[in-house]
Amino acid sequence: MARRIKPKRWMARVYFRDSAGVRREVTAQGPTRAAAEHRVKLKLSNLPVAGAELSSATTLREALERWVSGLDDGLALNTLRNYKLWAERLSQNLGSLLLRELTAGALDAYLAGIDLPSVRYNQRLTLKMALDEAVRLGALPHNPVLATRPVKTKKKEVRALDLEQVQELRRLVSGLQATPTYSGYLPDLVDVLLGTGCRWGEGAGIRWQDVDLEAGTVTICGTLVQKAGWQADTKTHEVRTLQVPPFVLEVLRRRRSEAREGAVFVFEQGGKSLAYNSARTWLGRALKGSDLEWVTWHVLRKTTATFLDERLGLAEASLQLGHASEEMTRSAYVQRSKQAAFAEALEGLAG
Structure with a gap:
């Protein structure tokens, strides 16, 4: 909903349920109706939905930390350790980016810069799982990792002793x-x-x-x-x-x-x-x-x-x-x- 509040000044208003389920008002102003509506949508996209802990303004580092903290204790210890190591590497390289800045193109370029296919595969897998959670929590509309190029790894031939x-x-x-x-x-x-x-x-x-x-x-x-x-x-x-x-x-x-x-x-x-x-x-x-x-x-x-x-x-x-x-x-x-x-x-x- 938008209305003119004075010449060349518009205000857009929406209502938002915060993480506690409380209905709150969100407003934004602009020189035109379209500008005001755009600004209120931008403000809204940066707010977490009810019950969520992430938003599009959350950094990837924070999203990775939340994902790691929620890993299933039933996983093998070595698997847990590996996930944490891969998440740490991603935090070092991309952690300051906001979730809304994680485009498929940016992530694909990052992955393409990793020489070893096995490392590239594990980095992509970790990103996908962490951002899957961000999608579930409403911080992202879709997972950008899905649009990156899949990593082709050569299956190792099983070799045993005679x-x-x-x-x-x-x-x-x-x-x-x-x-x-x-x-x-x-x-x-x-x-x-x-x-x-x-x-x-x-x-x-x-x-x-x-x-x-x-x-x-x-x-x-x-x-x-x-x-x-x-x-x-x-x-x-x-x-x-x-x-x-x-x-x-x-x-x-x-x-x-x-x-x-x-x-x-x-x-x-x-x-x-x-x-x-x-x-x-x-x-x-x-x-x-x-x-x-x-x-x-x-x-x-x-x-x-x-x-x-x-x-x-x-x-x-x-x-x-x-x-x-x-x-x-x-x-x-x-x-x-x-x-x-x-x-x-x-x-x-x-x-």
Whole structure:
């Protein structure tokens, strides 16, 4: 609603419900009716709707902080940490911009300036999720990230060890035994990870109270998190009990007999749980100069998945790894043969 209040002066008036639900008046003046209406609309767009905590005048930094504070506690700890790191980077680079200034063009130009596709993908994902929330709260009419160019990332080929390479790996890690300052846990850790298919944090974080030597089982109910120590949770928030093969049971029995009194973890160094960075360094040192330099701790998990899939099937491999779906195991953990060998079956086509 607008009216002339004096020559060449107009006032536009609207009513607005504030965050407490109270009806308030918003006015603006201008030399023309159109100018007054435009100004009142601009003022209105900068105000939060009832029940909201954001407006178009909110900075991206504030929006990101609100989004981070509301992240689900049920997310894996590493996932939460990564979201926070990506949000911090966005705050450093774009945090001073107001939400209304976040056009698709501006965001697309920012993303295009990021060289690494993986970093560009994660920055775009974080922006999308944070601004999705801004849309839900009425601070934005639509999410500008949706109009930016999607990031094309090349799907990594799953690479696992064959049996010959497994034996070579075991030989190489055993070769570190004479190295000073090294406690000798590497061969045993390699065997436990191969024989269980655990993630590094799960395998290195197995506690003696989770081991049943008589039943030959280990219960995976927690994980080691870098710089945070042992956490009573797994990535999928599911506890699973695994029957271990004889070679792993032999490792556990020997380590139990050699463990210090009061030891908490199967794998300890200096009376403390293992550190991922240190373990990664020792593995790299053991494999340096060999044909297996490409191998990481995660490759062992993929090796277990591929081995089980070939012999027992995908369902069993997925169950052993603790995945929520078989598709996850198939797409990200099982190495596929590049050579088709179905000649015998195809012979049936000729009758």
